[in-house]
Amino acid sequence: MSDFEPRIVAFFCNWCTYGAADLAGVSRLDYPPNFRVVRLPCTGRLNPKYIIEAFKRGADGVWVSGCHPGDCHYIAGNYHARRKFVLLHHMIEAVGVEPGRLHFSWISSAEATKFQEVAREVVEKVRASGPNQSFRKAELDLGLAEVA
Amino acid sequence: MHNPYLPYPVRIAMIRVETEDKNLRTFKFEFLNPGDEEKFAYLPGQFAELSVPGQGEIPIGIASSPTEKGSVLFTVNRVGQVSTFMHCMKEGDIMGLRGPLGHPYPLDTLKGKDILIIAGGFAVTTLRSTIVWMLQPENRPKYGKITFVYGARTPGLLLYKEEWSDWQKRDDIDVHVTVDREAPGWTGRVGFVPAITKEVCPPPKNTAAIICGPPVMIKFTQPVLEEAGYSTDDIIMSLENRMKCGLGICGRCNVGPEYVCKDGPVFTLTQLNQLPKEY
Amino acid sequence: MAEYTVKDKLSFLKAAAGSGRRLLAPSSKDGRVRLAEVTPDRVAFDYLNTHLSPKDAFFPQTEKMLAFHKDAAKPGAFVYQPLGLDKIQPTVVFGLRPCDARGLAVCDRVFQNDRFTDPYWKTKYEGAVKIGLACQAPGPNCFCTAVGGSPFGEDGLDVLAFTKGEGLGLKTLTPAGDEFLKGLSGLESGGAAGEMDGLKKAAESRLPGPLDLAKAQAAPVMEIYNQPHWKETADRCLNCGTCTFFCPTCHCFDIQDEENERGGVRMRNWDTCMSWLYTIHGSGHNPRPTKTERVRQRFMHKLKYIPLKQGGACGCVGCGRCVQHCPVNIDIRAVAVDMSK
Amino acid sequence: MTSLADLNQNIQTAARRALADGRAEVVFGYRQGTAPFTAAPHFARTPEDCGQFVWTSFARVNLAAYLPKYPGKVALIARGCEARSAVGQVVESQFPRENLYVIGVGCQGMVDPEAVLAREKRPIREVTEDLTTINLAGDGWTASLPKAEVLRRNCKTCVCRTPKDLADEMLGGDAPPLPADDFADLKALAAKPPQEKMAYFKGLVKDCLRCYACRQACPLCYCPVCFVDETRPQWLGKSNDAMDTFTFHLLRAFHCAGRCTSCGACEAACPMDIKLREFNRLLEEEVQKDWQFVPGASWDQKPPLTTYRPDDEADFIK
DSSP states (O other): OTTOOOOEEEEEETTTHHHHHHHHHHTTOOOOOOEEEEEESOGGGOOHHHHHHHHHTTOSEEEEEEOOTTOOTTSSHHHHHHHHHHHHHHHHHHTTOOTTSEEEEEOOTTOHHHHHHHHHHHHHHHHHHOSOOSSSOOOOOOOOGGGO | OOOTTSOEEEEEEEEEEOSTTSOEEEEEEEESSTTHHHHSOOOTTOEEEEEETTTEEEEEEOOSOTTSTTOEEEEEEOOSHHHHHHHTOOTTOEEEEEEEESOOOOTTTTTTSEEEEEEEGGGGHHHHHHHHHHHSTTTGGGSOOEEEEEEESSGGGOSOHHHHHHHHHOSSSEEEEEESSOOTTOOSEESOHHHHHHHHOOOSTTEEEEEESOHHHHHHHHHHHHHHTOOGGGEEEEOOOOOSSSSSOSOTTEETTEEHHHHOSEEEHHHHHTSOOOO | OOEEEESOHHHHHHHHHTTTSEEEEEEEETTEEEEEEOOGGGOOOSOSSOSSOGGGGTSOSEEEEEEEEOOTTSTTBTOOEEOSGGGOOOEEEEEEOHHHHHHHHHHHHHHBOSSOBOHHHHHHHHTEEEEEEOOSSOOTTOOGGGGTOOTTOOTTOSEEEEEETTEEEEEEOSHHHHHHHHTOSSOEESOSHHHHHHHHHHHHHTSOOOOOOHHHHHSOHHHHHTOTHHHHHHHHOOOOOHHHHHOSSOOOEEEEEEEOSSEEEEEEEEOOTTSGGGTOOTTSOOSSOSHHHHHHHHHHIIIIIHHHHTTTOOSOOOOOHHHHHOTTOOOHHHHHHHHTO | OOOHHHHHHHHHHHHHHHHHTTSOSEEEEEEEOSSTTOEEEEEEOSHHHHTTEEOOSOOOSOGGGGOTTOOSOEEEEEOHHHHHHHHHHHHTTSSOGGGEEEEEEOOOOOBOHHHHHHHOOSOOOEEEEOSSEEEEEETTEEEEEEGGGSBOGGGGGOSOSSOTTTOSEEESOOOOOOOOOOOHHHHHHHTSOHHHHHHHHHHHTTTOOOOOHHHHHOTTOOOSSOTTTOOTTOOSOSSOOHHHHHHHHHHHHHHHTTTOOOOOHHHHHOTTOOOTHHHHHHHHHHHHHHHOOOTTSOSSOOOGGGOOOTTOOOTTOO
């Protein structure tokens, strides 16, 4: 397990967490490089299928982060998103995905330190959950002698 | 056992952007394995499945003539996943070619007849193949007068400019190229294909018409020909439908009892009149 | 052809399984009978028919056909190669119901049509000895006799068997069937055909009489196509496609590529003409835009187009699965009656 | 109500009245099916058509599924779940309230054919019913079963057996109410380790053929293009891959969250008898707990995922 480096897909709101990640970088705040960021205009844009698609393609964890409630650039995008998160969070765990794989956070663009902390926490929790083997599509079996 | 699902591997030898909107590109393929070209023996009017590994297949009419040895030409419109992917491929890339599929135009039964060829937009591909084939010195004497009507919305959307410009200079084919509206620099005909057809179509006696174009063009050209006295046996059309296998098995190109892929794509109007308009 | 009897079903199945062929037979799993590779002792006999049609033994729901790799250092990068054909083993299929065997024969004439042969189908279908099990107690939704079949029908079978006490009566129908039974031990010659006639008549008498399809099959395509009843039938159709997935003669498929960074696979999957996606063109034009056209296509295909293309053979074999499973009770028998009005 | 024949008579009369009064151009109901355990949705446009209406325990769909974008005025002979789904269609602007006339019928629940077949192993050739029992007949035998013992899973916890509050007109007597779903099984499952939960839910759909009958039968699935049919990008492979299948069921359940009326049409339409509602119930429980919302109970309350409260709780968000 020690050499397992998790691969995490992160969906960040353009107006806050994405900026926080930038600020953390500029401020030389060290955080683990295990996630690939998909920039969203708002967490309200997050379709649940994106999260499942990430897992389906083999992501070990997914992290969704947006603006604090009340701070949405589009007024209520994250309020709507929050209700979706409640159901998704419940559903994903209820069907047997380890609780440490899916994370949500509110991080404003000024909160570089929080970003650093959450990033570390997310990566550590996903690392502790181990490689995603059950909630992903099986590796395509090419069945060819050349690549066996 | 021959596996008709297995494409012949080909290399993209040349890519040419055909139209000003860059949505049409002509691909020239060369077979990777010697001997495959002979196996891929085709006639004008047939089509093939272009197979892009990992993306899928698209059925496209063969634009080259079997008389043009060494390679096969296809002109591909960018619409779906496979064609869009193809538009991003480079010369030298490897893909596949499966076919030839379908039936060709009835070149044998057309012998001795005057031929009227009507094309609209990018549906001209298999008709380019037909004309190139018919204009070959060994084939040309088999047919009477050849009239070619070709229209597109704008001059920039006309395919194969060099070729039809050359044909315009010949005296063994009448070429009428038209665009829908006046355009800067365009000195040719202006008008819709049905109107031009009405003007230039030869007398119906001993003439057969081959039509290929968008549904709206066919809808308005068909009555012109019928009015001019063409019998429905002499109006030949090529259909397209969504296809997958191309072998008359997978089912989706069904038009009535016929499979467009296996029993067509070439049908006479007489045949089509007995079939549902499910194309 | 020859006839045999065996005293004990199990010893016959053991002999069949020991013939060097894989034994496919109906067996019960999770309370449902299906055709699967089984050991002789697990073969079911008390079933009306398998839940799904047996077509998946020859035409699985998902079948990998070709594969390629992307490793430029090795030969054949990006070139598709056939997959699976060399792994197909000869089989003996026991327990096909005559309706389903007839359905497979309809599919066979599509997969091996006048121009092309599908090697994936042919290898499996022709590589199998098909032993039918006659229906001595047809089910409530069965109507094979209505569409030209019989509970003791012989189309598409190499051997027809029927239950005879604890044993079986067997009648060979093809050289392949003859050959197979000759090689098995424990069979006694004769003693089947006489009894079979009586059983056949008894079973047939419990099934409905023939549907009158003559008028629908003689009329021009467009006359039936333009009948007014299609819309009414389609009104309640959900376009769910259950009928097509369960039908032993529905053979439509979709071809899909899936890839990863190492290579890709081309596979075919069952498809259904009930889906709008089935026919839609890249341009967005759909030749069958509403459920009326799609419903009409399915029934025209079964009752009009297949007979036209296959010398009169009906595309419906009367297995009754669509009648049983259709959530809105669209009954192909009622449609056939409408088509013949 | 004394007999099923009376109820049928009342339904036919109410349907004719709705047509005659101009409250509807078409009446949606059921007619007798052509095979055991079947019923056919029946759309009556004339008084004669109305003569075929029956009350059935073998309805496998939800008539509200035919409402979205249906042209013209419709009278719906509705069970409680169908009435609730119709309300949902109106709330979601799929059908105008002024074009809808709900003829509610008190419902004792639909019969699950699989439950009957589990108890009666002999081949059943004919099935008839009266108000509280179903009568089976085979070769030389007959038997009866109380409907209450062979109900569909969803009908055992129905919270709207008598759609009095939703119907424009009620027929039949009140069906005695049942205890609501307590989700005890799901609560027990929630305490199990992740692997067991995953095995349970993957096991549920292992036989799925991806025919999408559940989606087609569902009154909530009216999207012009379902996410499984999207091609660019194509979210789901078309093969019978287990994860693609699992994804379909998860996302479909998610799309139905806070909207599902537990009508059971998905399970009834499923030819493989998959317990599809387990996925919906997961979310149903959560919707009730977090937002106290019951779908299809009110003509003007918005579904929970189309609205929010600034103080919604979500303590798992960092």
